[in-house]
Amino acid sequence: MAMVRRRLSPAKFILMIFFVAGAVISLFPFIWMVIGTTQNPNDVVMGKLAIGDQFMKNWEWINKTYSVLLFFWNSFKIAIVTVGLGIVINALAAFGFEKYPSKGRDRVFGILLLTLIIPQMAIVIPMFRQIASMRLLNTHTAIILPSVMSVFIIFFLRQNFKMFPTEIMEAARVDGAGETRIFFSIVVPAMKATFASASIYMFLMQWNSYLWPLMTILSDEMKTLPIAMSSIMRMYTIEYGGLMILVCISTFPILILFLAMQRQFVQGLMGSVK
Amino acid sequence: MKKSSSYHRYLNRTGWRFITPAMILYIVFMLYPIMYSLFLVTQKWRGMSREFVGLGNFVRMAQDQIFWKALSHNFIFMLIQIPLMVFLAMILAVILNQGIRRFRGLFRTVYFLPCVTSLVAYSVLFRILLQSNGLLNNLMLNLHLIDTPIGWLNNPFWAKVTIILALTWRWTGYNMVFFLVGLQNIDSEIYEAAEVDGASKIRQFFNITLPLLIPVILFSMVTSTNGTMQLFDEPNILTNEGGPANATMTVALYIYRQAFVLNSDFGYASALSYVMVLVAGVLAFIQIKVLKERK
Known part of the structure; x- marks a missing residue:
């Protein structure tokens, strides 16, 4: 029969089953979190895999105790401001290091790379005292400011700037363009894909960050999505259906971003492969 | 001039x-x-x-049982979870690259998906999934794989297994993509030549693929080691503050608890974080050495 011309061999058939099982395991939590938003807490825990009718009740519960949209807005605002400031500041630095070579700046860059190995946990303890003395505790500024400068992003951008031909910059200089203008109107438009990857990476890191906001945010109305989820987990009786709404709201924007921009997304996450 | x-x-x-x-x-x-x-x-x-x-x-730290326990847990997770995950990621990538050509792009995307979840979100999900009366235990009871529910979250041994399973779920696909990139860089003519010489698929894997993938294996191990050294979100949320009875306590979580939960002792927490820097430094040194030797 023409239709089954390419039959699977038994070995391939077994492999295929193995791969499909893996795919189900990978996907299941995503499906389950959506179903969970419509169920009562008991069904969520028991793992009843049917769509329930409790969505409105769960939505009301979670909004009575907390404000879901406020958490979403807090997370979004913090991530966007961090990316906006961070991309400009890190890109300027990466450009300065790469296209204006000097011994002094190379030495500075060496120090930056050296401190790259220091784990975040080791920095946040003294930084907490510092932020407290700056009277910034329980503000979004406290979350944004320390994550704007990223050595990793500077490194990633610098690697990519290596590919930008210096001759083009010299031609622009002959035409009388200033250095800042060269950067913003010639280099930036030419390297959109690189900037997209770096932005996605920074957005993801900030959207998902937990440890530092956990230390600095105290009041409910300042909380981000991860902090809100973890504080619900600490309650005595947990309304799992409502919690699942938060899990979905935290996961799906990133999922959509990933599916829409898969290439830049993966490139951003794997920036250090080179 | x-x-x-x-x-x-x-x-x-x-x-x-x-x-x-x-x-x-x-x-x-x-x-x-x-x-x-x-x-x-x-x-x-x-x-x-x-x-x-x-x-x-530092004197206090040397005598602190919980600290040593936490440090040992970091190493347990590193030594068991990382090889397990890297091996799995490599096998998946090799099969996807050679054995199964259908739906390759789809499998790649689906396997990568877990790592778009936030560490908090997936820890929350796994904690609900793994309750004593939760979904996984129910499923296994119904399939008669077990007679009594497993204490995924409240048995010291199984709680460690839980962390390992959760980490593997989230990161295997991520590492698999590294291997897929590595495999694409291998010239297909080498395989064709091996095929002509009559080398079996398994011989091809051990004599061609594996040696050429060593840089990727090292890279995967290096990034995962750094991540595991800083393990915090999972033991704090998934196994509820390093529980049961500190069975999943990690150094990062212990630092946090010293500074913010137990004693507000920032001095001791700082001393503990020096150990993290030290371990990270030693690991980085070894990694650079190994990578240099390869060249």
Whole structure:
């Protein structure tokens, strides 16, 4: 029969089953979190895999105790401001290091790379005292400011700037363009894909960050999505259906971003492969 | 000549100007905290007051059972979870690259999906999934795989297994993509030549694929080791604050608890974080050595 011309061999058939099982395991939590938003807490825990009718009740519960949209807005605002400031500041630095070579700046860059190995946990303890003395505790500024400068992003951008031909910059200089203008109107438009990857990476890191906001945010109305989820987990009786709404709201924007921009997304996450 | 040197100075000044904003933030939020921690580490907090203890915090650390336990857990997770995950990721990539050509792109995307979830979100999901009366236990009871529910979250042994399973779920696909990239860089002519010589698929894997993938294996191990050393979100949320009875306590979580939950002792927490820097430094040194030797 023409239709089954390419039959699977038994070995391939077994492999295929193995791969499909893996795919189900990978996907299941995503499906389950959506179903969970419509169920009562008991069904969520028991793992009843049917769509329930409790969505409105769960939505009301979670909004009575907390404000879901406020958490979403807090997370979004913090991530966007961090990316906006961070991309400009890190890109300027990466450009300065790469296209204006000097011994002094190379030495500075060496120090930056050296401190790259220091784990975040080791920095946040003294930084907490510092932020407290700056009277910034329980503000979004406290979350944004320390994550704007990223050595990793500077490194990633610098690697990519290596590919930008210096001759083009010299031609622009002959035409009388200033250095800042060269950067913003010639280099930036030419390297959109690189900037997209770096932005996605920074957005993801900030959207998902937990440890530092956990230390600095105290009041409910300042909380981000991860902090809100973890504080619900600490309650005595947990309304799992409502919690699942938060899990979905935290996961799906990133999922959509990933599916829409898969290439830049993966490139951003794997920036250090080179 | 004069013009060219002033032009050179102009470019040099521009270079400094471009890196200035980043450097200000770097000094305030990196160098200053590092300097400040040199002071913190010599202090001991008692309520709101503090006193100078010199190296006292390190002496205390040497005798702190929970700290050693936490450190050993970090190494347990590293030594068991990372090889398991890297091996799985490599096998998946090899099969996807050679064995199964159908739906390759789809499998790649689906396997990568777990790592778009936030660490908090997936920890929450796994904690619900793994309750004693939860979905996984119910499924396994119904399939008669087990007779009594497994204490995924409240048995010291199974809680460690839980962390390992959760980490593997989230990161295997991520590492698999590294291997797929590595495999695509291998020239297919090598396989064709091996095929002509009559080498079996398994021989091809051990004699061609594996040696060529060693840089990827090393890279995967390096990034995963760094991540595992800093393990915090999972033991804090998934196994509920390093529980049961500190069975999943990690160094990062212990530092956090010393500073914010137990004693508000920032001096001792700083001393503990020096250990993390030390371990991270040693690991980085080994990694650079190994990578250099490869070249």
